[in-house]
Amino acid sequence: MKRIGMVGYFGWGNFGDELFLKVHRQQLGETYDLKVVHDLQQEPYHSRPLAEVVEDYDAFLIGGGDLLNPLRVSGLYWQMEYLKKPVFIYGLGVPNQPYRRENVLDVYREFFDHENCKLIVARDIESYNWIKENLNPGDKLTWYPDPVCAMDRPAALPNTEKTLGVVMREHRSLNQDMSSVRTMIDTAKGMGYKIRHLVLANMELGKGDLERARLIAEPDEEVFYSDDLDEMCQQISACSMLATIKFHGLVVATMYGVPSVAMSVTPKNRNFLRMIERQEMLCSYTNEKVFERISHYPARIHQRVRADLYYRARQGYERLASEMAAHV
Missing domain, CATH: 3.40.50.2000 (Glycogen Phosphorylase B;)
Incomplete structure (x- = not known):
């Protein structure tokens, strides 16, 4: 071989x-x-x-x-x-x-x-x-x-609760002002969402991302961490919506049909959202209006879009x- x-x-x-x-x-x-x-x-x-x-x-x-x-x-x-x-x-x-x-x-x-x-x-x-x-x-x-x-994805978990998954990261370029993210989360809670902070990293990078999630999360909000990629993907699949600073959080969510707010205004996020015709879901985590992207009844990504990708x-x-x- x-x-x-x-x-x-x-x-x-x-x-x-x-x-x-x-x-x-x-x-x-x-x-x-x-x-x-x-x-x-x-x-x-x-x-x-x-x-x-x-x-x-x-x-x-x-x-x-x-x-x-x-x-x-x-x-x-x-x-x-x-x-x-x-x-x-x-x-x-x-x-x-x-x-x-x-x-x-x-x-x-x-x-x-x-x-x-x-x-x-x-x-x-x-x-x-x-x-x-x-x-x-x-x-x-x-x-x-x-x-x-x-990718051959692990089976989706049942979506038993209205859940917003929140994905942040620890990075030297990160703005430390999380007030817009907090407003978005609180808005979602007012709409009846349960909040789950997903750490989409493991090994060395996972340490910083986990600490960032813990800093943002309030006592009634769940923090998920795992070393297992399949478990990370399945946690995304169980969300009603995702708000993610990470590009591949957006990609994986899309392939499960989960609509996502892309909170990093980068070419890759912009280009992917254009590809799936969801450009309105691009909004920086520092934008004071990012909360407006959260919906009571989020529209899932159509199966035809996912099949084509x-x-x-x-x-x-x-x-x-x-x-x-x-x-x-």
Whole structure:
């Protein structure tokens, strides 16, 4: 069995990235031996010289969302040594799209133009267009919905109570003023919602996110924490609505049909909400009117929307598997 090295933000406990690992293994694990490449969580990320590490693998799969930062090249993802073997880039997003540094883009252009860079899959049409216009990678570029849309999800839990799930995070960029979030929560309670603070992280990142949830929660509000990704997904499925600062909280909720307020005004949230025609659900957690997004009778995400995302995301993995079979 061919060994594929997976390169991404894996092992820190971020919900979306750990879900990427899960769905990669679901879709590719029967055909390939999939291994996370890095073994350190700080630079240089590898305990051995990278040239030696590369020799352990037959190809590399790079992915995990906002990896194509136009302002800074990460030392984890875009190492030219990987291109000694076939490289496949999957689920790629572009943060900070209005900004760029030409020396950074030159690094990406060199990487994408290499003959061993076999496939580049963006996660939305906006990222696809940005990559096409700025990096000119040719016909190796395509796009499909976020890979997590293709995941075989655990069975949904019964929705026995009117529940608002609230997802925050601990991050250096976080505004410490939670007054708008508190107003939103109190508004929901006035509508009869039970409040459940969901910690969508584990491992190292989970510690800070759990502390943040405990700081926000009042005594009559539940705080949920688990190391198990399936349990996290099921807790989302049991909500009537979700208010989430985390993108993959939005994605997973959508696939269960749960409507979500996206409380981080980022390109990935904006683009995904546009894809499912729910743009009105984008509102920052600092916006004093975020409470207006809470509804007495929230409209669930239609099954046709969910089926289309699932089908197209599965098509993406079929394209990836086809390219891997041809080049590995």
